[in-house]
Amino acid sequence: MSEFSGLYAIWNREFKVYLRERSRIVSAVISPLLWLFVFGVGLGSAVNVGNLNYQTYIYPGIIVMTMIFSSIFYGANVVWDKRLDFLKEVLVAPIRRSTAFFGKVLGGVTDGIIQASIIIVLAPLLGVSYALNFVLVYVFLFVLLVGLVSIGLIIGSWMESPEGFSMLGSFVTFPLFFLSGALFPIGNLPAWLSAITFVNPVTYGVDAIRGLMLGTYHFGLLVDFVVLVIFALVVVVIGTLSFRRMKL
């Protein structure tokens, strides 16, 4: 019972802090809309992606991009918790380290879901239209977010300084995004590039969300789901171990 209330305590704290940092929410929403507008319209005038408007085509990819950036950089909170010594309060409490980890995962997933929802609501204003398959979209977003947030937390548990975190964080986020098919179809890439996109778990997230919203798949929902669940499980295990190793 105490583990459960501990989990709630940590989630609740992350959520409150998130709501109090408005600038973070605003920038997390503005930048994807900018991407969608500038990149979508600009590049869209030169690129042809079948019968879909390019802006509409990259829209699910932009949602996933927002998830990648906000989830990975959410892990910086762990570094700040170390810096502020707040982490000590959590580590000396009579709860398991895995509880602390899962509380933080849920906090990050909540942030991501809120951001995704804002973009989903605002998109029609930019002329993007999509199918309304919300339940499945959110199921996939959830699994993807669990995996991405865990990666952020793992990096956070390793790093001591915010500077070190942003270096490693950027190093991880950019390939995850650019090599995911968020901005281009992965069907006719050169073999080496297509091999890289196939091992990137985010590719399957983009494929599922794009499929659910626009009806065009590369792998199909089942493959996407299985790969994402395995990805999430693996990083959750690594994350739990990393938290257990973390020292004061």
Place this chain on the structure above:
Amino acid sequence: MSTPPIVDVQNLRKDYGEFTAVGGVNFSIEEGEVFGLLGPNGAGKTTTLHMLATLLRPTSGTAKVNGYDILDQPGKVRKSIGMVFQEPSSDDLLTGYENLRMHGLLYGVPTDSREKRIREVLELVDLTDRKDDLVKRYSGGMRRRLEIARGLMHNPKVLFLDEPTLGLDPQTREHIWKYVERLVVEQKISIILTTHYMDEADRLCDRIAIVDRGKIVVHDSPESLKHALGGDIIRLQISNPRLEVIKALPFVKKVEVHDATVSLTVEDASSHLQEILGMIGKVDGVELRPPSLNDVFLHYTGRVYREAEAEGGFWQRIMTAEARR
């Protein structure tokens, strides 16, 4: 009378490779007692405290806290103690109330008693009217008080205070001391505190262990420690002391020379002062005072005590926090 000690430390040791941070310490704390680990920075006080709080695994030795073994029953040990860290460890983007509530949840304090306990501890540290302010609007002293209150939230048997007034101004320190004295009376709790301030140890502690380089050199009540030196201190400013003559006097317990200053530990010093001055000839200055813990430290370690500032003090930490995001 024979209640078991609330903290019982046996040969506790922590090595980091070649370096020994804590070299096998033994002590015990009775229920209701305020026990102090006093020593310079780097003496191993915080390391000892962290081992007792199960945050750090000892290299060898063990301890019992509230009857639970720190190696075998860390969960029960954690529930038995309230920890107030050296650095501010509350979340400054939460309010005082929210920090306390979160602590209650982490420690599994039942919902019905939680709100009542939050009111009690806020009352105890006089923060009731500021409970809904974000912690970043708190002063250093308020923050320290909040963290003491937080440490008490789950009704622990022992409160751990790691350098409770480090980096606070004299007036705020005085305040914190008053709160600590108050909670000893009102909460009937045992306290173990570390400090490198002599006056703090002297004022708050029933018993003190003087720690130097990972070892406890002596432990007793502050009064007994001072009394054991055998008299008061006479300090003489003198350029050419006739040491042999003074040393021969039966009531002079100890003679120490630092440059042009001679420190004498003298039994019944006030009645013998005239005699000493008569024998020693012309002096440039005289000071007579009761012994302090500084003298005790000097006596047992052979070194002059310096209350050097710790690195990364309280304010520096708060400045770091302000730079957040």
